[in-house]
Amino acid sequence: MKNQKSHESDSALPIVITGLTKRYGSLYALNSVDLNVRSGEFLTLLGPSGSGKTTLLMAIAGFNRPDAGSIRFGDTEMVLTPPHQREVGMVFQSYALFPHMTVAENIAFPLKLRGVSVAERRQRVDEALQTVQLDGLGERAIDQLSGGQRQRVALARAFVFRPRILLMDEPLSALDKKLRERMQIELKQLHRQLGVTTVYVTHDQREALTMSDRIVVINHGKLVQVGTPEVIYNSPADTFVADFIGESTILPLQRNSSDQLMFGDQPINAEPADPAIRNWSLVIRPERLYVAPEGAMDGRAAVSFKGIVKEQVFQGDTAFVLVAVNNHEIGLRYSTGSLSLAMEPGSNVTVKLKQEDVIIVPRDMAE
Amino acid sequence: MAGTTQSVANGKPPVHTAELKRQAVREQWALLSLSVPAIVIIFLVIIIPVGWLFYLSFIGSEGQASLEHYRKMIEYKSYARAFITTFKVSFLTTLICIVIGYPLAYFLAQLPARWVGLFMLAVLLPFWTSLLVRTYAWLVLLQRKGLLNEFAMDIGLWEKPLKLVHNLTGTLIGMAHIMLPFLVLPLYNAMKKIDRDLMQAASNLGATPAKAFWQVYFPLSLPGMVAGALIVFVLSLGFYVTPAVLGGGRVIMVATQITAILENQFNWGAASALGVVLLVATVLVLVLAAKLFKLDTALFGKG
Numbered sequence: 191m192k193n194q195k196s197h198e199s200d201s202a203l204p205i206v207i208t209g210l211t212k213r214y215g216s217l218y219a220l221n222s223v224d225l226n227v228r229s230g231e232f233l234t235l236l237g238p239s240g241s242g243k244t245t246l247l248m249a250i251a252g253f254n255r256p257d258a259g260s261i262r263f264g265d266t267e268m269v270l271t272p273p274h275q276r277e278v279g280m281v282f283q284s285y286a287l288f289p290h291m292t293v294a295e296n297i298a299f300p301l302k303l304r305g306v307s308v309a310e311r312r313q314r315v316d317e318a319l320q321t322v323q324l325d326g327l328g329e330r331a332i333d334q335l336s337g338g339q340r341q342r343v344a345l346a347r348a349f350v351f352r353p354r355i356l357l358m359d360e361p362l363s364a365l366d367k368k369l370r371e372r373m374q375i376e377l378k379q380l381h382r383q384l385g386v387t388t389v390y391v392t393h394d395q396r397e398a399l400t401m402s403d404r405i406v407v408i409n410h411g412k413l414v415q416v417g418t419p420e421v422i423y424n425s426p427a428d429t430f431v432a433d434f435i436g437e438s439t440i441l442p443l444q445r446n447s448s449d450q451l452m453f454g455d456q457p458i459n460a461e462p463a464d465p466a467i468r469n470w471s472l473v474i475r476p477e478r479l480y481v482a483p484e485g486a487m488d489g490r491a492a493v494s495f496k497g498i499v500k501e502q503v504f505q506g507d508t509a510f511v512l513v514a515v516n517n518h519e520i521g522l523r524y525s526t527g528s529l530s531l532a533m534e535p536g537s538n539v540t541v542k543l544k545q546e547d548v549i550i551v552p553r554d555m556a557e
Numbered sequence: 558m559a560g561t562t563q564s565v566a567n568g569k570p571p572v573h574t575a576e577l578k579r580q581a582v583r584e585q586w587a588l589l590s591l592s593v594p595a596i597v598i599i600f601l602v603i604i605i606p607v608g609w610l611f612y613l614s615f616i617g618s619e620g621q622a623s624l625e626h627y628r629k630m631i632e633y634k635s636y637a638r639a640f641i642t643t644f645k646v647s648f649l650t651t652l653i654c655i656v657i658g659y660p661l662a663y664f665l666a667q668l669p670a671r672w673v674g675l676f677m678l679a680v681l682l683p684f685w686t687s688l689l690v691r692t693y694a695w696l697v698l699l700q701r702k703g704l705l706n707e708f709a710m711d712i713g714l715w716e717k718p719l720k721l722v723h724n725l726t727g728t729l730i731g732m733a734h735i736m737l738p739f740l741v742l743p744l745y746n747a748m749k750k751i752d753r754d755l756m757q758a759a760s761n762l763g764a765t766p767a768k769a770f771w772q773v774y775f776p777l778s779l780p781g782m783v784a785g786a787l788i789v790f791v792l793s794l795g796f797y798v799t800p801a802v803l804g805g806g807r808v809i810m811v812a813t814q815i816t817a818i819l820e821n822q823f824n825w826g827a828a829s830a831l832g833v834v835l836l837v838a839t840v841l842v843l844v845l846a847a848k849l850f851k852l853d854t855a856l857f858g859k860g
Binding site for chain 1: 752754755757758759760761762763764765766768769772773776777
């Protein structure tokens with residue numbers, strides 16, 4: 191890893207995807223997708239199952255043939271190139287480690303195919319094992335490894351031949367929660383160390399928020415929103431994104447006679463991003479709501495809801511409260527350390543939202 | 558219940574160690590008892606007759622204990638020839654089955670699930686037809702004026718009828734056909750277990766399709782192939798009907814010779830001795846193969 195700095199510029203390649211379309215029968219798995227993956231960034235494809243995120247990843251790897259479109263790595267058109275000539279590293283969801291080879295043989299496999307000498311092969315396998323913290327396990331058989339160890343071997347095998355693009359297909363989904371969270375941090379550190387362009391697929395929104403430079407939200411074969419985790423969380427493009435990422439309560443808004451957006455008799459002051467769209471919803475993140483004494487003057491509050499506590503659930507670090515407001519239920523989350531609100535079910539409560547926490551999104555009329 | 562209340566009254570609930578232990582032992586015996594019918598059948602159908610065979614092979618023509626049958630086997634060349642023929646035919650049959658069966662099993666393993674049934678039927682259908690019927694069917698096809706010769710001469714492939722039957726060729730054709738499912742089924746099973754991701758991974762890491770096949774797919778299918786090949790080989794060693802009919806008396810295998818000895822000389826001792834030697838040879842082959850290929854995985858489907 192010493193010469194890392196010197197070839198930083200050519201350790202990563204941008205991916206430029208245009209018009210990528212893949213149909214299964216009449217169903218669009220990918221519907222004319224345009225996407226630029228910047229050189230060296232960690233980009234996550236996030237979506238529910240069947241959204242097309244894996245199809246997109248597999249198309250980049252070359253495992254499925256799109257019906258139309260272009261995939262370029264840097265300036266090179268790749269859409270017609272067979273997978274074994276694409277020079278991208280990939281970590282499979284199943285890890286896909288060769289069971290008839292040892293750990294070291296697995297990692298040496300891509301090097302052997304590239305005619306790397308035995309001595310250099312051994313050195314690079316050792317380096318890779320060190321990088322994923324598996325020093326000395328080279329002679330182990332695959333079935334002697336734990337899930338986390340297999341994950342690391344798969345990772346080492348994917349980057350040992352120094353690909354300039356790394357693809358990962360839900361690599362952490364088979365691990366338990368604790369290990370998964372640790373691996374998320376490690377993967378991020380590894381990405382920083384290698385500097386390689388990384389496309390990561392997950393259906394776990396928290397994982398996407400944790401790891402990514404940018405997130406691409408996909409649904410029904412289309413890109414719904416592309417942005418940094420902060421942008422995706424704080425300014426979701428529509429109700430789907432707001433609902434899929436993080437917890438939220440989504441309330442439909444009406445317009446009054448003077449075209450003001452209203453929730454019940456309360457005006458909601460927010461600038462619609464697109465004046466042409468008539469129907470908007472209010473997105474409330476539970477942790478942004480706060481409880482205020484009833485009737486007290488509160489200059490910070492932009493919106494307030496009077497309601498009745500329906501349920502309070504203690505979850506360790508935080509507690510979740512469900513408040514019934516008119517015909518809606520609004521979720522509120524508070525840190526158990528800072529407050530100890532005994533919100534008995536049935537008691538009256540007023541919850542408030544600051545102006546900067548007011549998020550509105552166009553309403554999906556299909557709902 | 559009474560005991561419980563009593564103990565609780567004493568302030569110490571009972572721990573039931575002895576009863577729990579007895580329950581566990583009883584369950585194990587119940588499970589074991591399920592194998593009793595199989596053990597009885599194996600004893601009646603295999604252990605007793607084979608033991609009897611073994612005993613007979615050591616009884617001389619005057620009813621005394623003797624090694625004369627085994628001595629004869631070494632003295633007379635025809636016995637050695639029969640063994641050589643048996644192993645040759647079995648080996649060639651196995652080889653033909655592998656050459657035909659491997660691509661077939663590969664094809665089946667790649668098929669989408671709804672097509673597998675249909676093609677599997679094509680493999681299995683002959684399996685359900687009488688062995689004798691299939692053997693005579695080959696006779697009809699392959700004989701001098703059989704369908705194959707007539708057809709080939711009609712379209713000018715060859716001019717004189719080829720000798721396709723009543724010789725080694727005919728025997729091998731018939732045996733390979735009958736043995737094929739025994740190779741294809743275990744091989745297909747082994748291939749189905751190979752994760753598709755592995756081939757994609759190989760390709761992703763830079764392997765051409767040919768390299769991916771030879772370095773990943775083939776080694777992983779090998780246990781299935783060895784298991785199938787062994788079944789074919791061992792079954793072929795004791796095969797009787799097909800060599801007898803399609804060999805036309807020119808392909809003398811051990812089983813054919815055992816029949817001949819029994820029919821012509823009514824010599825149970827000599828026939829038994831042949832059977833014993835064949836059995837020992839078969840066991841040797843299995844032991845050797847187990848050593849060579851670590852067969853515990855191939856034969857018992859572990860891993």
